[in-house]
Amino acid sequence: xxxxxxxxxxxxxxxxxxxxxxxxxxxxxxxxxxxxxxxxxxxxxxxxxxxxxxxxxxxxxxxxxxxxxxxxxxxxxxxxxxxxxxxxxxxxxxxxxxxxxxxxxxxxxxxxxxxxxxxxxxxxxxxxxxxxxxxxxxxxxxxxxxxxxxxxxxxxxxxxxxxxxxxxxxxxxxxxxxxxxxxxxxxxxxxxxxxxxxxxxxxxxxxxxxxxxxxxxxxxxxxxxxxxxxxxxxxxxxxxxxxxxxxxxxxxxxxxxxxxxxxxxxxxxxxxxxxxxxxxxxxxxxxxxxxxxxxxxxxxxxxxxxxxxxxxxxxxxxxxxxxxxxxxxxxxxxxxxxxxxxxxxxxxxx
Numbered sequence: 001x002x003x004x005x006x007x008x009x010x011x012x013x014x015x016x017x018x019x020x021x022x023x024x025x026x027x028x029x030x031x032x033x034x035x036x037x038x039x040x041x042x043x044x045x046x047x048x049x050x051x052x053x054x055x056x057x058x059x060x061x062x063x064x065x066x067x068x069x070x071x072x073x074x075x076x077x078x079x080x081x082x083x084x085x086x087x088x089x090x091x092x093x094x095x096x097x098x099x100x101x102x103x104x105x106x107x108x109x110x111x112x113x114x115x116x117x118x119x120x121x122x123x124x125x126x127x128x129x130x131x132x133x134x135x136x137x138x139x140x141x142x143x144x145x146x147x148x149x150x151x152x153x154x155x156x157x158x159x160x161x162x163x164x165x166x167x168x169x170x171x172x173x174x175x176x177x178x179x180x181x182x183x184x185x186x187x188x189x190x191x192x193x194x195x196x197x198x199x200x201x202x203x204x205x206x207x208x209x210x211x212x213x214x215x216x217x218x219x220x221x222x223x224x225x226x227x228x229x230x231x232x233x234x235x236x237x238x239x240x241x242x243x244x245x246x247x248x249x250x251x252x253x254x255x256x257x258x259x260x261x262x263x264x265x266x267x268x269x270x271x272x273x274x275x276x277x278x279x280x281x282x283x284x285x286x287x288x289x290x291x292x293x294x295x296x297x298x299x300x301x302x303x304x305x306x307x308x309x310x311x312x313x314x315x316x317x318x319x320x321x322x323x324x325x326x327x328x329x330x331x332x333x334x335x336x337x338x339x340x341x342x343x344x345x346x347x348x349x350x
Contacts (some may be wrong), residue, residue: 019099019130021047022093026138030090032070032080042066052098059090097138141291145284184265184294185211190302194254196244197236206230216262223254257302260349262302263340267347268293270336271329280321280328289315289325304347 023045024036031039042062049055067086068074074081080089128150129143136142188207195203206226213219231250232238238245244253272290275281281289291313300306312326319325337344 019127019273020097020133022097023137025132026093027090029137030080030093031067031086032078033068033074034066035069038062038066038069046094050197052094055094055098056091059094060087063087067322082083089213090243093138096140100140141287145287171228184268184297186261186299187298190257191254193301194244195231195250197232197238199233202226202230202233210258216258219262220255223258224251227251227254256346256349259346260304263343263346264297266340266343267333269337270333270340274332274335275328281319285319289319292318 022043024040027039027043027046028034028036029203031042042059045058045062047059055336063086067083068081079085108238132146133143133151135146186207188204191203191207191210192198192200195206206223208225209222210219213222227247227250231247232245243249268290272286275289276283292314295305296310296314297307300310312329313323321328323331333344
C-alpha cells in the first residue's frame with residue numbers, strides 16, 4: 001500500500017503531458033555559461049521528445065556549439081565549466097526525468113485501478129505536485145517540500161482526499177533517493193587516486209560501470225575484470241616507491257573501497273531512518289541533511305574524513321536542536337557500529 005499511496009504524489013503524465021515538462025531554469029543550472037536564448041531553445045526541443053534516446057540525442061547534438069557562449073566568463077573551479085562534465089550532468093538529468101515519468105505512470109495506474117483514489121482526488125494531487133515541480137525548477141527534494149506545504153493549506157474540504165493527506169504528504173518526502181541515485185555515486189577522481197597510472201578515459205569507464213551496480217559482489221566483479229588490462233596505461237611513468245604501482249596492491253585497495261562505499265550507503269540510510277523515526281529530524285530536514293552529505297561527499301572525492309568534516313560544519317549551522325546534530329550523529333553512529341561492526345570498520349577506509 002505505501003508504494004500505491006506514494007503514486008498519488010507523483011502522478012501527472014497520464015493526463016497533463018505538458019505539466020511534467022523540464023523548465024528552462026533546470027537546464028540553465030547545468031549550462032550556466034550558455035546563452036539564455038540557446039538554453040530556452042534546447043528546453044523546448046527536449047520537451048518535444050517522448051523517448052529518452054531522442055531527448056538525449058537533442059542534448060548531445062546541441063552541446064558542442066552552444067554549451068558555452070562566446071565571450072562567457074568562466075569559473076575554472078566550477079566543474080560545469082568542463083564540456084564533458086556538463087554533458088554527463090545533462091544526460092543524467094534526462095535519465096532522472098524519464099525515470100520519474102515512468103514511475104508516475106506505474107504508480108498512478110495502480111492507485112486508480114485499485115480504487116485507492118478517485119479520479120478527482122488523483123487529479124487534484126497530480127496538478128498540485130507538478131505545479132510544485134515547476135516552482136522548484138525540477139528539484140525533487142524541494143518539490144516535495146513545496147508540495148507538502150501547499151497540500152496542507154489547500155486540501156481542507158472534508159473528503160476521502162483529506163483523510164488520506166497525512167500519509168500521502170509524508171510519502172512524497174521519502175522518495176528523493178529513488179530518482180537521484182547518482183547523488184551517492186563514486187566519483188571518477190576517487191578511482192583515479194587508486195589507479196594513478198591508468199588512462200583517464202579507462203578510469204572514467206570503470207567509474208560508470210561500477211556505479212551501475214547495486215550489489216557489492218557485482219561491483220567488485222566489474223573492478224576485477226577491468227584491472228588486468230587497464231590498471232596501468234602503456235608507457236605510464238611509474239613511481240616504484242608508490243605501493244599503487246603494484247597491481248595486487250591497487251586491486252586490494254579498490255576492492256576495499258567498494259566495501260567502504262556500500263557500507264557508507266548503509267550507514268547514511270541508517271542515520272536517515274533513525275533521525276526520522278525518533279523524530280529528531282522532520283522528513284524534510286532529513287532529506288536536506290542527506291542531500292547535503294552526498295554533495296559534500298562528491299566535493300571531497302569520496303573521502304570520508306573530509307566529507308564528514310565538511311558536512312558537520314554546515315549541518316551545525318542549519319540544525320539548531322538539543323542534543324546537537326553532532327551529538328545525535330555520534331550517538332547513532334555508536335549504535336550502528338554495535339549492530340554492524342563490519343560495515344563500521346569499512347568506513348575507516350583510507
